[in-house]
Amino acid sequence: MDVYINLDFESNEPIYTQLMHQIIAGIAKKELKPGDALPSVRSLAADIGINLHTVNKAYQQLKQEGFILIHRQKGVVINPDGVPQADDQYMNNLTSTLHPIIAESICRGLSKEQVLQLTGELYENFTKKEGGDK
Amino acid sequence: MDVYINLDFESNEPIYTQLMHQIIAGIAKKELKPGDALPSVRSLAADIGINLHTVNKAYQQLKQEGFILIHRQKGVVINPDGVPQADDQYMNNLTSTLHPIIAESICRGLSKEQVLQLTGELYENFTKKEGGDK
Numbered sequence: 001m002d003v004y005i006n007l008d009f010e011s012n013e014p015i016y017t018q019l020m021h022q023i024i025a026g027i028a029k030k031e032l033k034p035g036d037a038l039p040s041v042r043s044l045a046a047d048i049g050i051n052l053h054t055v056n057k058a059y060q061q062l063k064q065e066g067f068i069l070i071h072r073q074k075g076v077v078i079n080p081d082g083v084p085q086a087d088d089q090y091m092n093n094l095t096s097t098l099h100p101i102i103a104e105s106i107c108r109g110l111s112k113e114q115v116l117q118l119t120g121e122l123y124e125n126f127t128k129k130e131g132g133d134k
Numbered sequence: 135m136d137v138y139i140n141l142d143f144e145s146n147e148p149i150y151t152q153l154m155h156q157i158i159a160g161i162a163k164k165e166l167k168p169g170d171a172l173p174s175v176r177s178l179a180a181d182i183g184i185n186l187h188t189v190n191k192a193y194q195q196l197k198q199e200g201f202i203l204i205h206r207q208k209g210v211v212i213n214p215d216g217v218p219q220a221d222d223q224y225m226n227n228l229t230s231t232l233h234p235i236i237a238e239s240i241c242r243g244l245s246k247e248q249v250l251q252l253t254g255e256l257y258e259n260f261t262k263k264e265g266g267d268k
Contacts, residue, residue: 021234101231107161109217120246122232126237127240
């Protein structure tokens with residue numbers, strides 16, 4: 001796997017969601033492409049020194065959301081058909097997720113331009129082509 | 135309180151965070167202004183038919199994040215000094231929160247323009263002046 005998994009054990013964010021987010025970020029950056037193999041639950045758990053159940057929970061949820069397939073024989077792969085594209089349900093969920101975040105940013109005095117700037121930069125960080133070194 | 139609290143008991147989102155988000159949304163929309171009184175824990179719990187502890191949990195977290203003050207005598211009020219404005223820690227948290235959301239939106243095929251459009255519309259929905267009859 002080309003994705004460097006970097007967990008923060010001090011964070012309030014559960015380890016399994018950190019793991020999910022890093023795999024999703026890998027897909028967004030195209031470091032992980034459709035059909036790419038991921039390590040087995042057992043091997044990833046051993047590599048990063050976390051519980052089997054934690055990796056399993058992350059994989060099961062990634063599977064449920066269409067990011068990966070788990071074959072009994074072929075192992076774990078990034079969804080070969082690509083991640084299911086945005087539908088109405090996804091857009092509704094995204095709106096519900098962003099709603100309180102935007103509300104708080106307004107309470108804390110951020111302008112619309114500041115929010116759009118940050119959002120745009122985050123988007124571009126995933127999609128820009130990396131330069132030569134790194 | 136001028137804010138209509140509308141809880142979804144079928145949602146996966148815990149009731150106390152729903153309550154927090156609606157109060158934060160009320161502040162963002164300026165329906166709740168600095169110094170405005172909120173119902174007591176007991177009275178809000180009775181009004182919306184939820185557990186005292188659920189309201190208390192929401193209020194305690196809102197207090198901790200600077201949205202409200204809880205006076206033993208004066209009761210619960212929206213922070214009279216206004217909500218603490220964005221600092222470096224808030225900006226870091228906001229970035230960490232948005233990061234996986236933007237990653238997923240890219241995986242699901244949303245363009246940067248679509249993400250910025252949605253974000254901008256959400257922002258404007260909080261800040262636009264309501265027309266005459268709601």
